[in-house]
Amino acid sequence: MSRRHQRILAYTIRHLYLYKRSLPRLMEILYWPVLDLLVWGFVTVYLSRQEGAVPGFVTFFIGALILWDLLFRSQQGISVSFLEDVWSRNLLNIFVSPLSATEYILSLLFLSTIKLVLTATVMVTLAWLLYAFNIFALGFTLVPLVLNLIVMGWAIGILTTSLILRFGQEAEVLAWGVALLFQPVSAVFYPVEVLPWFLRAIANYIPAAHVFEGMRFVLNTGQFPAREVAAAAALNIVYIALSVFFFYWNFKVVRRKGLLAKVGE
Amino acid sequence: MSAIVEVRGLTKVFNRQKKAVDGISFEMREGEILGLIGPNGAGKTTTLQMLLGLTTPTSGEIRVFGLDINIRREEILRQVNFSSSYISLPYSLTVEENLTVFSRLYGVSDRKERIRELLTVFEIIDIKDTPTRRLSSGQITRVCLCKALLNRPRVLFLDEPTASLDPDMADKTRSLLKKIKEEEGLSILYTSHNMKEMEEMCDRVIFMDKGRIIAAGDPGSILREFGGRTLEEVFIKIARPGK
Numbered sequence: 032m033s034r035r036h037q038r039i040l041a042y043t044i045r046h047l048y049l050y051k052r053s054l055p056r057l058m059e060i061l062y063w064p065v066l067d068l069l070v071w072g073f074v075t076v077y078l079s080r081q082e083g084a085v086p087g088f089v090t091f092f093i094g095a096l097i098l099w100d101l102l103f104r105s106q107q108g109i110s111v112s113f114l115e116d117v118w119s120r121n122l123l124n125i126f127v128s129p130l131s132a133t134e135y136i137l138s139l140l141f142l143s144t145i146k147l148v149l150t151a152t153v154m155v156t157l158a159w160l161l162y163a164f165n166i167f168a169l170g171f172t173l174v175p176l177v178l179n180l181i182v183m184g185w186a187i188g189i190l191t192t193s194l195i196l197r198f199g200q201e202a203e204v205l206a207w208g209v210a211l212l213f214q215p216v217s218a219v220f221y222p223v224e225v226l227p228w229f230l231r232a233i234a235n236y237i238p239a240a241h242v243f244e245g246m247r248f249v250l251n252t253g254q255f256p257a258r259e260v261a262a263a264a265a266l267n268i269v270y271i272a273l274s275v276f277f278f279y280w281n282f283k284v285v286r287r288k289g290l291l292a293k294v295g296e
Numbered sequence: 297m298s299a300i301v302e303v304r305g306l307t308k309v310f311n312r313q314k315k316a317v318d319g320i321s322f323e324m325r326e327g328e329i330l331g332l333i334g335p336n337g338a339g340k341t342t343t344l345q346m347l348l349g350l351t352t353p354t355s356g357e358i359r360v361f362g363l364d365i366n367i368r369r370e371e372i373l374r375q376v377n378f379s380s381s382y383i384s385l386p387y388s389l390t391v392e393e394n395l396t397v398f399s400r401l402y403g404v405s406d407r408k409e410r411i412r413e414l415l416t417v418f419e420i421i422d423i424k425d426t427p428t429r430r431l432s433s434g435q436i437t438r439v440c441l442c443k444a445l446l447n448r449p450r451v452l453f454l455d456e457p458t459a460s461l462d463p464d465m466a467d468k469t470r471s472l473l474k475k476i477k478e479e480e481g482l483s484i485l486y487t488s489h490n491m492k493e494m495e496e497m498c499d500r501v502i503f504m505d506k507g508r509i510i511a512a513g514d515p516g517s518i519l520r521e522f523g524g525r526t527l528e529e530v531f532i533k534i535a536r537p538g539k
Contacts, residue, residue, distance in 0.1 A: 045386065120384040124383060129401065287351075
C-alpha cells in the first residue's frame with residue numbers, strides 16, 4: 032500500500048473507531064433515517080387510503096424519502112466528520128500531519144460512502160418489511176439516480192466544510208441546514224411542474240430535481256429517464272468541480288489569514 | 297552543528313496592516329533545544345504556525361532540512377511533529393486507538409512496539425484502553441507528547457508542553473525530552489511562559505517582541521546583555537520597558 036493510501040485509510044479508521052465506540056454517533060447514521068421512514072412512511076400509508084389519493088402514492092413518497100436521505104447523509108458524511116475534529120480540538124494534529132488536503136477530502140468521501148451503505152441498507156430493509164416497498168423495482172435506473180444524489184451531497188458537503196473552515200464554529204449550523212435549503216427546489220415529494228415559474232427555473236439547475244423527476248418517470252413508465260440522468264450528471268460534474276476548486280482556494284485563503292489554527296484550537 | 301531549520305526575512309502581515317512577524321531570521325541547529333519567548337502578541341505563535349505550514353508567510357523563506365516548507369510540505373511534515381497544551385485528541389477513542397491512527401498517518405512501521413514503548417516511557421501504559429475523554433488534562437498532555445514522538449521526528453515543535461502538568465510530571469517530562477534529545481539527536485523548538493523552564497531546557501533562546509527578534513543566544517548571554525539574574529527578570533524588563 033502506498034503512503035498516500037495508508038494515510039487515507041488512517042484517517043478513515045480514526046472515524047470508524049469513533050462509530051465503534053460512540054452510541055450517539057452510531058445513532059446519527061441510523062436513528063434519523065429510521066425515524067423519518069417510520070413517521071413519513073405511515074403518514075403516506077394513511078393518506079394513500081383516503082379517497083382521491085394519487086395512484087402509486089406510497090411508492091413515490093417512500094422512494095423519494097429514501098433517496099433524499101441518501102443525499103442528506105452523503106453531505107453529512109463529509110461536513111459532520113470534519114466537525115468531529117473541530118469539536119475534539121484535533122484539527123491541528125491532522126493538518127500538521129503529512130495528510131494532504133487532497134487525501135483529507137478523499138478520506139471524507141470514502142467515509143461518507145461507508146456511512147451511506149449502512150444507512151441505505153437499514154432504510155431499504157425497513158421499507159421492504161413495513162411497507163412492502165422494494166426500491167430495487169427501479170431496476171438499473173437506481174444506480175445513476177443514487178450516484179447523482181451522492182455526488183450532489185458531496186458537493187454540498189465540501190462547500191459547507193470550506194465555509195466552516197473559513198468562518199469557524201459559528202458556521203457549523205450549515206452542516207445541518209444547507210442541504211435542506213435545496214429540498215424545496217429539488218421537487219423531492221412533488222413534480223417540478225407544481226412549483227411557481229421562478230422556482231421551476233432554479234430547479235432546472237438542481238441535479239436532485241432531475242433525479243426525482245427521473246424517479247417518477249421510471250415508476251410511471253418503466254422507461255429509463257435518459258434526459259434527466261444526463262442533465263443531473265452534467266450539473267453534478269460542474270458542481271463537484273466548483274466545490275473542490277472552492278475548497279482549495281478557500282484552504283489557501285484560510286492559511287494566508289492564519290485561520291486554520293483558530294478553527295483547530 | 298548544522299542548521300536544520302532556516303528562517304530568512306520571515307514576515308506576516310494580517311489584513312494588510314497588522315504586522316505580526318516583522319522580517320525575522322534565525323537558524324535552528326541539529327540536536328539543539330531552541331526556545332522562543334516573548335510577551336503575548338510578540339509573534340511566537342504566528343512564527344510557529346508558519347514553521348508548521350499552517351499559516352502562509354507574507355514574505356520570507358522557511359527551509360526545513362534544506363527544503364522549502366511551502367513546496368515540500370508533506371515530505372517535511374513526515375519528519376517533524378508537534379504538540380501543544382491547547383489541542384487535544386478525539387475524545388471517544390482510547391489512548392491506543394488515537395496513537396494507532398497517528399502512527400498510520402505518519403507511516404510508522406513498528407506501530408505496536410513504538411506505542412507500547414512511548415506509553416511506558418511516559419508512565420501511561422495502564423490507561424492505554426481508556427477513552428481519552430476520561431483522562432485528566434495532565435494525562436492528555438502526556439498522550440499528546442507520545443503522539444508527537446511516534447514518528448521519531450527529527451524536529452519537534454512544542455507549544456507550552458508542560459502547561460497542564462503538575463510539577464512532578466512537568467519535571468519528569470523535561471528530563472525525558474532532554475534524554476530523547478541526547479539519545480536521538482532530536483531538535484526541539486520550545487515555547488513556554490515558564491522562564492525557569494526555558495532556562496533549564498534551552499541551549500539557545502530567541503526573545504521576540506512586537507514581531508521582531510530583540511535578542512538571541514544562550515540563556516547566559518541574554519542575562520548578561522540585559523543585566524538580569526533570571527530570564528524572568530529580563531522578560532519583565534522587555535514587557536515593561538519603562539521600569
